[in-house]
Amino acid sequence: MVIAFLSVIFTLLIVGVTLKPFGLYMAHVFENHPTKLDKVFLPVEKLFYKIAGLKTEQQTWRSYVMALLLTNTVMILIVYAIFRLQGILPLNPTEITGMDPTLAFNTAISFMTNTNLQHYSGESGLSLLSQMIGILFMMFAAPATALAVAIAFIRGIGGKPIGNFFQDFVRAIVRVLLPVSILFGVIFIALGMPQTLHTIITANTLSGEEQTILRGPVGSFLSIKEFGNNGGGFYGVNSAHPFENPNGLTNLLQILLMFLLPASLPFTYGKMVGNKKQGNVLFASMATIFVLFLTISMISEFQGNPVLNETGIEHSEGSMEGKEVRLGTAQSTLYALTTTASETGAVNTMHDTLTPITGMLALGNMMLNTVFGGVGAGFMNILMYAMIAVFIAGLMVGRTPEFLGKKIEGKEMKLLALTLLIHPFLILGASAFALFTPLGSDGISNPGFHGLSQVFYEYASSAGNNGSGFEGLGDATPFWNISTGIVMYIGRYFSMVTLLAVAGSLVSKKVVPTTKGSFRTDQPLFGGILVGTIFIVGALTFFPGLVLGPVAEYLTLK
Amino acid sequence: MKKHGFSIWNLMRLSLGVMVICGLLYPLAVTAVGQGLFNKQADGSLVYNSEGKVIGSELIGQSFDEPGYFHSRVSSINYDAAGSGSPNYAPSNPNLIERTIQDTERWSEQNPEVSIEDLPNDLVTNSASGLDPHISPEAALSQVPRVAEFTGINEKTLENLIETHTQEPSMGIFGSPGVNVLMLNLAIDEKRTP
Structure with a gap:
């Protein structure tokens, strides 16, 4: 137990020291400062612009939005076509047939929106070609899009020109995503992940049976899967598969990669808007919620499943159903909380099997969608909550709320309120609809209260663009494919558009000079108000659902 | 589309570029390095x-x-x-x-x-x-x-x-x-x- 907690603390410390330097590096990249590596990066960037025939002049926020929406939609259509035609395209060693239309619809949206919800199994659903130019392609394009949008948003509220989508997109790939992915891809292979194009090998086992082993280019897949907060597995069971996560060290590095982009963005923000203290406050607030959730989950997992414990078997290692021995209870729980907080969706343990309280907090991370959140999208949500917190605090003292010296007025508040409401509306509305019809409720695999959690989890994961699941849910049906496809799409782009509109509106406003009466947003007090706002505004919406699902299940196990 | 400064044709070309560089060249390059340096694990x-x-x-x-x-x-x-x-x-x-x-x-x-x-x-x-x-x-x-x-x-x-x-x-x-x-x-x- 003590060693387990220590290992978690060390992991978080290792993650902690990397965040700030990385955040500052990103500020450097997106403020277009020259670096020593320009000799390498510039030609690659120019190659992209040349292939695409694009220029990189300043855009208005409207043009920026059009560029991002259309680019992503075109990519969805291309990848949809690849999935449908994979049966007749090359690089298909296991002779996989074309994907069913609703599944291809779901999968293309899923990977473009950084969700990586997988209603197929990697081993049997995708050809090697689809894994590469479909999945891997989008694993770069999706986080690059989100990172670009978040940077544009930061520029806007900082009062700077909004930038050019294509330039931000290409720089995100060339200067952030590719170098880190290459480095960690090679490290992952050294630590035991396969990396080969010869997929199938048959072994004659010790017991005299035949065992088919599927390999593939796993190392290169894993680095961008985690770093881009993608989370889609090469194999069906994701990072629980021994090839996708061979030991404690690969597990540690995956946790580091999941946090690297979303949790360093507050520092990027602080640098870019010239208010480092505020960036620190935002980071500390989110970190506080994370540590709180993690501590409760660790205690819950180590207590194990009371019903199984009653049979008299030894259970000091914690609940092991749905976990891997080499990873252990502590690192599995940390991974589960990290993947939901960072909206990555990679799993190294089966979330359906988590004890009810841990399951609830994993679900809670996705419902709040702001405890760091996914790359870009999550940080925009943090800023949305920060502005709402400023507004609420302003109402209490009777002053016009200001954020970074700019007045938050009616127009911005309407857009922020809409953004805030769409997330619960998608999750609760879609869950209610699914439970209403047998098309949805037939998918439930675990009886009792947990069944409700399964449905909630699926839509919370879709709306938050997470992608993990309570995987017992029989979700490979047209109903689930289409409904989660729509939820993922709206969950992704609605808030990007409304929040860029907020930035577009703020960018032209005059800065109000700070006076003694101004409400400071770079102090711990503001952090407290922010966390309070997130819990009251964000969490209470979902409270009835959580009581009926995980809390009720917890009480029945006692 | 003209007023935004790009066309669908540009977007398709951009997609193709990312597809080739990130979807094909990247995994192939890592495969070459991985197979060369860490053959046992890579297999x-x-x-x-x-x-x-x-x-x-x-x-x-x-x-x-x-x-x-x-x-x-x-x-x-x-x-x-x-x-x-x-x-x-x-x-x-x-x-x-x-x-x-x-x-x-x-x-x-x-x-x-x-x-x-x-x-x-x-x-x-x-x-x-x-x-x-x-x-x-x-x-x-x-x-x-x-x-x-x-x-x-x-x-x-x-x-x-x-x-x-x-x-x-x-x-x-x-x-x-x-x-x-x-x-x-x-x-x-x-x-x-x-």
């Missing part, structure tokens, strides 16, 4: 017998029923590595309780000398992947009397073998110790046929 950490035939992967668990071998964890897919998966039983699922009780009873029949208080729960729970290559050291120790009886290898030797085939947590703390069942059983085969 899947395969294990060969004395005739050079593949008998499995160090990282992928196998199913063992014979009493003279150490047994692996429960796997609903019976260690079929062409796929991966688990039954996803919630803690409250009655099937989980039923399966655990059955497996515990069967274990007691096979290991009559050991009390179930010494049976660690990893041995009677389904792993996440269905391919878990490890069991906890305690789970291995709980099987020692049975394996000793059926192989004729003495318990002390078996305990030493378990120790040598235990993968410690990375850097001493990250992860949990696990005994590689395939490698352990291979070592037992060697002891049996000198």
